[in-house]
Amino acid sequence: MSVTAAKGFEAAGVAAGIKVSGSEDLALVVNRGPRLAAAGVFTANRVKAAPVQWSEQVLRSGRVSAVVLNSGGANACTGPEGFQDTHATAEKAAEVLGHSAGEIAIASTGLIGVRLPMDKLLPGIEKAAAGLSAHGGEKAAIAIKTTDTVHKTAVVQGDGWAVGGMAKGAGMLAPGLATMLVVLTTDADIDTAGLDSALRAATRSTFDRVDSDGCMSTNDTVLLLASGASGITPGLEVFAEAVREVCDDLARQLIGDAEGASKDIRIEVINAASEDDAVEVGRSIARNNLLKCALHGEDPNWGRVLSAIGTTSAAFDPDRLNVAINGVWVCRNGSVGDDRDLVDMRYRDVHIVADLAAGTRTATVRTNDLTADYVHENSAYSS
Amino acid sequence: MSVTAAKGFEAAGVAAGIKVSGSEDLALVVNRGPRLAAAGVFTANRVKAAPVQWSEQVLRSGRVSAVVLNSGGANACTGPEGFQDTHATAEKAAEVLGHSAGEIAIASTGLIGVRLPMDKLLPGIEKAAAGLSAHGGEKAAIAIKTTDTVHKTAVVQGDGWAVGGMAKGAGMLAPGLATMLVVLTTDADIDTAGLDSALRAATRSTFDRVDSDGCMSTNDTVLLLASGASGITPGLEVFAEAVREVCDDLARQLIGDAEGASKDIRIEVINAASEDDAVEVGRSIARNNLLKCALHGEDPNWGRVLSAIGTTSAAFDPDRLNVAINGVWVCRNGSVGDDRDLVDMRYRDVHIVADLAAGTRTATVRTNDLTADYVHENSAYSS
Structure with a gap:
């Protein structure tokens, strides 16, 4: 209505x-x-x-x-x-x-x-x-x-x-x-x-x-x-x-309904020192073109998540960062965690948890993947 | 050697x-x-x-x-x-x-x-x-x-x-x-x-x-x-x-040699109040995915340049901004300038001049376009 x-x-x-x-x-x-x-x-x-x-x-x-x-x-x-x-x-x-x-x-x-x-x-x-x-x-x-x-x-x-x-x-x-x-x-x-x-x-x-x-x-x-x-x-x-x-x-x-998207990605930043930190980290992950391409290719590339976190000014110790993709903690303590082959990437929804281990605040940022369709649609935009 | x-x-x-x-x-x-x-x-x-x-x-x-x-x-x-x-x-x-x-x-x-x-x-x-x-x-x-x-x-x-x-x-x-x-x-x-x-x-x-x-x-x-x-x-x-x-x-x-690139883009920011301002504006333009797609499609979409400038903290008056693409001043005083059809986009090199009309400093940032090839290459990365 x-x-x-x-x-x-x-x-x-x-x-x-x-x-x-x-x-x-x-x-x-x-x-x-x-x-x-x-x-x-x-x-x-x-x-x-x-x-x-x-x-x-x-x-x-x-x-x-x-x-x-x-x-x-x-x-x-x-x-x-x-x-x-x-x-x-x-x-x-x-x-x-x-x-x-x-x-x-x-x-x-x-x-x-x-x-x-x-x-x-x-x-x-x-x-x-x-x-x-x-x-x-x-x-x-x-x-x-x-x-x-x-x-x-x-x-x-x-x-x-x-x-x-x-x-x-x-x-x-x-x-x-x-x-x-x-x-x-x-x-x-x-x-x-x-x-x-x-x-x-x-x-x-x-x-x-x-x-x-x-x-x-x-x-x-x-x-x-x-x-x-x-x-x-x-x-x-x-x-x-x-x-x-x-x-x-x-x-x-x-x-x-984002242009060309094939994945809906929910980025949940947890245990941040402040809500601002959580949002900054969430946005940095959401804007990482390399990660967005990897997720499009159903590749649980957690290294690109860490690389995005590393560009922020949020409080964290690189050796205490944890990352889960679709429920699998693929990165523990800033290093290799559980087997990335366990991550099921077949579905449209992707859920990333970034644990900053620096506090108690949280924020969720939503984005989508980066696809060839996005490029095509925006190479010849007409409304 | x-x-x-x-x-x-x-x-x-x-x-x-x-x-x-x-x-x-x-x-x-x-x-x-x-x-x-x-x-x-x-x-x-x-x-x-x-x-x-x-x-x-x-x-x-x-x-x-x-x-x-x-x-x-x-x-x-x-x-x-x-x-x-x-x-x-x-x-x-x-x-x-x-x-x-x-x-x-x-x-x-x-x-x-x-x-x-x-x-x-x-x-x-x-x-x-x-x-x-x-x-x-x-x-x-x-x-x-x-x-x-x-x-x-x-x-x-x-x-x-x-x-x-x-x-x-x-x-x-x-x-x-x-x-x-x-x-x-x-x-x-x-x-x-x-x-x-x-x-x-x-x-x-x-x-x-x-x-x-x-x-x-x-x-x-x-x-x-x-x-x-x-x-x-x-x-x-x-x-x-x-x-x-x-x-x-x-x-x-x-x-x-950037992944998947089909255009080499040189962004020259002129008449900035400071070199930092010029670099900030240059980077913001260089990172604008929509512009990078448009340039891939040989579309001299100066609106996306202005939109990128607008997200910065650089000193400028939106009504005094000028933008040239490959030598054609397609945007004058923040509005429609010379005919965009005059812009020749056929070559690999693209030259954007963003005139902030706010000072005398300048900086050049180089980037490339965003292509379907970039997406493909990064959806299945292996070194």
Whole structure:
């Protein structure tokens, strides 16, 4: 049910003609209230797309009445003209919906450095607005796809309220978030501060710990909109956990659909001196191209895990490191452990445990393997 | 002429049976003096192979009489037993050559986490010693190859003296050096302090700025040995420049032979506020998998360059960035520049200029593209 699982929301997805393929490429999500509270997190990349610059400004008010999302073009590195295109998009949506442009968030995804075809995008907004429906969540999720092979949605039901969401993203997944667009909605009656704290906590342990290819996008956007339409205000902890579950579900779907991937790799760093150490080590392992190739070839090459750990600043003694791959402790005390031939690598899921033997903290980072398909797909990218 | 271009050195390369293929796998380089001065730089990886731990200790004395190098096994992550294997290798070479074990440096390359077959390696040292020759440099260079398709040597002639060297390395090339073994020799009469300063300066602007796949090895070793056999002590600046030239030549050969590469990419960062900024930006671009795939596909995708710059902490204004690919300024002022169709991508060499418009400093980082061949080669690595 995506973004329309929560009461008070309508959505639509249409083909506006932005993509030359003619596929759906424009999504609209509208909050019918009574509350219009919202929070957002955006890419940490210092080269930010025009829609990110615009939406960061909109989110400062903590109030979002609608989100316009397009695939088929990132509107990044497009200069002042690109920002004017985003502004014009918000103005058009405001006019059609009878809202204020300053309450309308914009998100774009696709090629960097290309202007959007505004002559197609603006009429597309009218078409989407005409198609708005309380059952439009799936269509919206489909319209934001680029190289995604499937659309991604998730819902968690609370006691009389719900949190739902949609996501797109396949390449460029990285710690600073990805060319990852996510819209979450809830009908719980939560104010902006509550939404903000729940969203930041959730992204920190979910999307921020997905690292497909180490690349950080110019367009990453995660929005959480609350309509308050259920009339219920759950405890913040319960609400935050529901948001985290939806984010975790979507994050897994993103990594599972990563470009060219044949393995889903879960890296669990244990006994770290700090959570920061655990995350640093997890990311270093997740970004090691040689390891990712080895796992693609079903080779439990733990030497490449140790080599990746060795490049970090985390606290550890090289002679006390232990590594398990799919349950077999192939490295003990920094040296050869159990027989690597015991490791069963036939399945899509790969589980690596890196034991730093330096403390009690833990973190899990998810990634995928590096494949020839990834190379092919990204040697001739078109959205 | 490799490591025997300089007077006072003998070398050999033999097949000891360490590699199952039966190819050459053991090299020996001997300094016949009169001087036995040496300097070394080693991997920055905190997980260091046994031979690196050993050789770091040897180099503290500033005196090296011989170097034993083997391919077919990295002797990394092999525990106290692995260190004993390295020690036994040095003892055996000392015995055969009539030297002290504490003057013998060891370098190994190959798979991590596998013990060396000492029953083959030790007899191999006798065989190599029996084959030592003042013309053995090429054979030594051949014996240290792993996935290298060609052996790599370079020589610079001074006025009555020379600097020569050999290198191996194809994968794992990264800022902290690579599974890169390099031995440089000179017959110039230079003391340890002079060798050390020349070597550190040279590696900093050559091997340290080669980044093939972002992976940092456990075994990187670069040694510079001086025999003083020419009886000439050149000025330190002239000598340092000769060392830099040999290192630069070898570094280019390494990147040109990088696993699976079809493009040699030179990234020149200009107008940076500091050299550190320029290097950070160059490395970030060099490590961007998406860009490396695009260049493989002959796609001048400057958006991926900007996206990589945006992840750094370097000083720049996103709206003032300029990027040229093969001489065409495809990005001006952070936005669309000249027509990208003008970029000729047909040749192996690719030249990227990233203008940060933030100062006057510059740095060049070399890398290669990411290809399906790289994935294949590293999905089933065997040395």
